[in-house]
Amino acid sequence: MLQGYLAKTWQTALTKCGVKRDNASNTMTYLFKQIWNTLFQQLWDTRNHILHNTPNCYSTAESNNLDSKLLWYSENRYRLFTHGDADLADFDRDNIEQMGRKLKRKWVQHLDRLHKVFTLESKNLKEGQRTLTNIQRTRRPPNQRSKARARTRRQQRDQLAMARRKSKQSRLQVTITKRVPTTIQDREEQ
Numbered sequence: 001m002l003q004g005y006l007a008k009t010w011q012t013a014l015t016k017c018g019v020k021r022d023n024a025s026n027t028m029t030y031l032f033k034q035i036w037n038t039l040f041q042q043l044w045d046t047r048n049h050i051l052h053n054t055p056n057c058y059s060t061a062e063s064n065n066l067d068s069k070l071l072w073y074s075e076n077r078y079r080l081f082t083h084g085d086a087d088l089a090d091f092d093r094d095n096i097e098q099m100g101r102k103l104k105r106k107w108v109q110h111l112d113r114l115h116k117v118f119t120l121e122s123k124n125l126k127e128g129q130r131t132l133t134n135i136q137r138t139r140r141p142p143n144q145r146s147k148a149r150a151r152t153r154r155q156q157r158d159q160l161a162m163a164r165r166k167s168k169q170s171r172l173q174v175t176i177t178k179r180v181p182t183t184i185q186d187r188e189e190q
Helices: 010-016 021-053 057-075 093-098 101-126 142-179 184-189
Strands: none
Touching (some): 057 093, 057 101
């Protein structure tokens, strides 16, 4: 195989050998094309055919591996992701078979990342870390939460009943003072 570089001075060498100056660039183009076709074109075509057209063992194994991962994510999506992300893994076999290897790889990377985030969030919630949506709520175990809610409801109910009794008593006092005359003049006026 030839080694080395094509020199830039070949064009001047061709003009010294008798090639016309106008045709020297065309001759160089032809020369480069002949060198490419003779030495490298067959290797380049074989490489491209293997890479893009031929289903070789590696690409078949990778595609099967990606198919199985996508199917597993699809079947277990409600256990592996949050409820909002579960729909992203809604694949069936036909959809997966129609995807190319690059797209399958991207989906698997994306779903791996989502599962990692979900696992981390679940672990943090079990350890007591609160999310942004419930950061201002007090932290109590579930049985104490229900007791606290019942206590709060009872207190609210008692306060409401007390307020009703007070308003009823004040209305009774007003009506009693109007109806019962205290002096003789009051009796005569009625």
